[in-house]
Amino acid sequence: MKKHNYSAGPCILPQEVFDKSAQAILDFNNSGLSILEISHRSKDFVAVMDEARALVLNLLGLEGKGYQALFLAGGASLEFLMVPYNLMKENGKAAYLDSGTWASAAIKEAKLFGETVIVASSKEDNYTYIPKGYEIPADADYFHCTSNNTIFGTQMKTFPKTNVPLVCDMSSDIFSRDIDFSQFDIIYAGAQKNMGPAGTTLVVIKEEILGKNGRTIPSMLDYAKHIKAESMFNTPPVFSVYASLLTLKWIKEKGGIPAVEKLNNAKAELLYNEIDRNPLFKGAANVEDRSNMNVTFLLTNPEHAETFDKMWKEAGVSGLPGHRSVGGYRASIYNAMPIESVQVLVDVMQALEKAI
Amino acid sequence: MKKHNYSAGPCILPQEVFDKSAQAILDFNNSGLSILEISHRSKDFVAVMDEARALVLNLLGLEGKGYQALFLAGGASLEFLMVPYNLMKENGKAAYLDSGTWASAAIKEAKLFGETVIVASSKEDNYTYIPKGYEIPADADYFHCTSNNTIFGTQMKTFPKTNVPLVCDMSSDIFSRDIDFSQFDIIYAGAQKNMGPAGTTLVVIKEEILGKNGRTIPSMLDYAKHIKAESMFNTPPVFSVYASLLTLKWIKEKGGIPAVEKLNNAKAELLYNEIDRNPLFKGAANVEDRSNMNVTFLLTNPEHAETFDKMWKEAGVSGLPGHRSVGGYRASIYNAMPIESVQVLVDVMQALEKAI
Numbered sequence: 001m002k003k004h005n006y007s008a009g010p011c012i013l014p015q016e017v018f019d020k021s022a023q024a025i026l027d028f029n030n031s032g033l034s035i036l037e038i039s040h041r042s043k044d045f046v047a048v049m050d051e052a053r054a055l056v057l058n059l060l061g062l063e064g065k066g067y068q069a070l071f072l073a074g075g076a077s078l079e080f081l082m083v084p085y086n087l088m089k090e091n092g093k094a095a096y097l098d099s100g101t102w103a104s105a106a107i108k109e110a111k112l113f114g115e116t117v118i119v120a121s122s123k124e125d126n127y128t129y130i131p132k133g134y135e136i137p138a139d140a141d142y143f144h145c146t147s148n149n150t151i152f153g154t155q156m157k158t159f160p161k162t163n164v165p166l167v168c169d170m171s172s173d174i175f176s177r178d179i180d181f182s183q184f185d186i187i188y189a190g191a192q193k194n195m196g197p198a199g200t201t202l203v204v205i206k207e208e209i210l211g212k213n214g215r216t217i218p219s220m221l222d223y224a225k226h227i228k229a230e231s232m233f234n235t236p237p238v239f240s241v242y243a244s245l246l247t248l249k250w251i252k253e254k255g256g257i258p259a260v261e262k263l264n265n266a267k268a269e270l271l272y273n274e275i276d277r278n279p280l281f282k283g284a285a286n287v288e289d290r291s292n293m294n295v296t297f298l299l300t301n302p303e304h305a306e307t308f309d310k311m312w313k314e315a316g317v318s319g320l321p322g323h324r325s326v327g328g329y330r331a332s333i334y335n336a337m338p339i340e341s342v343q344v345l346v347d348v349m350q351a352l353e354k355a356i
Numbered sequence: 357m358k359k360h361n362y363s364a365g366p367c368i369l370p371q372e373v374f375d376k377s378a379q380a381i382l383d384f385n386n387s388g389l390s391i392l393e394i395s396h397r398s399k400d401f402v403a404v405m406d407e408a409r410a411l412v413l414n415l416l417g418l419e420g421k422g423y424q425a426l427f428l429a430g431g432a433s434l435e436f437l438m439v440p441y442n443l444m445k446e447n448g449k450a451a452y453l454d455s456g457t458w459a460s461a462a463i464k465e466a467k468l469f470g471e472t473v474i475v476a477s478s479k480e481d482n483y484t485y486i487p488k489g490y491e492i493p494a495d496a497d498y499f500h501c502t503s504n505n506t507i508f509g510t511q512m513k514t515f516p517k518t519n520v521p522l523v524c525d526m527s528s529d530i531f532s533r534d535i536d537f538s539q540f541d542i543i544y545a546g547a548q549k550n551m552g553p554a555g556t557t558l559v560v561i562k563e564e565i566l567g568k569n570g571r572t573i574p575s576m577l578d579y580a581k582h583i584k585a586e587s588m589f590n591t592p593p594v595f596s597v598y599a600s601l602l603t604l605k606w607i608k609e610k611g612g613i614p615a616v617e618k619l620n621n622a623k624a625e626l627l628y629n630e631i632d633r634n635p636l637f638k639g640a641a642n643v644e645d646r647s648n649m650n651v652t653f654l655l656t657n658p659e660h661a662e663t664f665d666k667m668w669k670e671a672g673v674s675g676l677p678g679h680r681s682v683g684g685y686r687a688s689i690y691n692a693m694p695i696e697s698v699q700v701l702v703d704v705m706q707a708l709e710k711a712i
Contacts, residue, residue: 002388009591010394010594013390013392018390021392022379023378025374026375026378032358032359033361036369036373036552037361037368039363039364039366039367039675040366042363072436073429073431074428075429075576077590078430079588081576109575112572113575140389162681192594196392196631197392197593198591198595199556199593199595200555218436218468219436220433220437221437224710227705233433235365235548237429237554238555238594239554240595288678354366
């Protein structure tokens with residue numbers, strides 16, 4: 001039976017990524033060798049890394065604009081400390097927007113490096129909305145925000161205009177919508193939502209902002225060293241990079257980010273419309289900040305949970321329970337989720353309405 | 357045509373690891389989902405992580421001895437800085453043995469944290485031997501060594517007796533020979549030699565040595581935080597951990613480390629005997645320090661290189677050229693390399709002797 005995988009991450013990827021990466025494990029590029037046993041310095045893998053780095057910049061519209069793309073390891077959580085290590089001056093100051101659990105985790109690490117100003121926070125309201133109308137200190141070394149809050153189902157629709165470097169954690173919505181990516185100085189994203197399997201982290205950096213904070217940075221935490229080594233300062237996570245390249249190529253073949261965004265909007269509209277129409281459900285996040293990636297919703301009457309849970313499981317839906325800090329349900333509808341799978345969930349919601 | 361993969365890492369793994377991991381990408385545990393799309397918090401993956409961590413301690417004979425096994429990301433190069441961050445006191449001192457390129461890279465990172473004493477070095481002789489007869493300062497916070505030097509083909513046959521914590525980078529020979537692993541306080545190893553594909557790093561820690569150096573450690577670099585989170589502080593490199601578990605199970609099924617060591621000794625003996633017997637070849641490393649994992653050797657007459665290179669390539673051998681800092685050849689004969697493949701190389705060496 002076909003599964004409809006609503007997992008928040010690691011999550012659904014295109015079927016052709018599964019098929020091609022499984023094949024590469026048995027025989028990569030007709031070399032007689034597995035992708036798991038080839039040297040990262042082999043011609044075939046260097047080509048994978050080069051193509052993946054170039055395709056990232058191409059998809060984001062950042063070619064020829066002074067940006068570099070890196071495939072690192074350690075997850076977005078490692079970037080929480082790499083960003084201040086590389087950008088915050090000794091006795092400097094960083095500014096952060098506190099819009100959710102991951103933003104808060106990033107703030108915690110920044111505080112180890114110096115003054116960390118929280119420009120606004122929605123923590124008191126359990127992060128149900130994106131704070132707005134805040135001011136960014138003009139003397140901050142950078143401003144950090146989280147574009148999409150996976151756990152709470154909120155998403156920044158616009159980004160502040162500021163003269164300080166703009167850093168964004170896009171782990172859960174990169175490659176999902178067409179925005180002006182050149183407004184950012186650093187974009188980072190754990191692969192395991194829209195880009196590939198867990199195990200690699202994309203970091204896109206405007207090169208000119210590096211080397212200005214005067215700190216001595218350990219080699220593995222130094223963006224400049226990774227750029228100089230063309231993202232091969234040490235052995236990269238070969239398989240995860242390869243599977244990410246397959247996913248990036250799938251996005252390109254689909255028509256790039258604008259085409260993917262159109263489908264994402266249709267999926268989100270289908271699901272939010274049902275949540276708003278069906279009296280048995282209500283959305284969990286502030287309407288204007290609703291995420292097009294993670295749709296959080298609740299039953300108006302929690303007593304229907306047992307029946308609803310049985311119904312969606314029988315329909316082949318998996319990964320729907322909400323995060324413990326929100327409760328209810330979270331339907332993660334990343335790029336690779338087909339609209340047909342969203343329709344299956346909507347059908348179950350309507351069937352529940354009829355059954356009650 | 358069957359390939360005989362002598363790559364230094366990433367490198368050959370057991371065929372069943374390729375077969376089973378490719379299958380898990382198409383359908384993991386008959387779940388209808390790919391190993392690449394399941395949540396790391398799912399019951400099935402938590403079981404993988406738990407089993408892998410337990411099997412490491414079982415294979416190393418460290419069960420019930422106060423050790424914890426972690427599967428982290430970032431590669432052994434990230435451990436170069438995590439070790440001093442976790443063990444070196446403010447104004448403390450660390451002691452390092454400089455036996456090769458990677459030992460030297462570890463020393464470079466330690467120097468950022470405090471006084472770093474190099475107890476001995478073979479750098480002046482291009483690391484052709486393992487230094488011996490050195491003294492470890494009794495007031496060092498720890499002593500760090502590299503058990504096997506992948507590039508130069510040398511291997512420590514014994515480890516110093518010392519009262520300071522003993523830290524060892526075993527990236528290229530872990531699980532290859534039966535030694536008393538309880539003499540070490542930290543063992544770390546990038547997966548991509550004997551344990552699995554690139555993308556995860558094994559760290560085995562005697563828990564009692566942590567929390568004593570008084571530093572504030574960033575979360576992702578703090579071993580204690582990773583232990584507390586049972587190696588899931590953040591999303592782990594799911595696929596690399598799974599493929600590592602498959603490799604560890606293969607070692608266990610073979611009879612564990614003692615059985616694997618016996619085969620490794622036979623392979624190394626076969627190849628070194630030919631290098632010593634055949635007048636066209638000579639070993640690159642000091643005889644008593646020769647590695648059983650990376651066999652470095654040279655042609656006595658470099659003019660034969662063209663003929664030899666053509667012959668081994670025709671025999672299906674790949675990954676044989678030596679590292680640029682040694683030249684000649686390097687045959688990496690990790691656990692998964694069958695003795696039949698070593699015989700193929702020996703046959704080519706003998707055929708060269710007849711052809712000249």
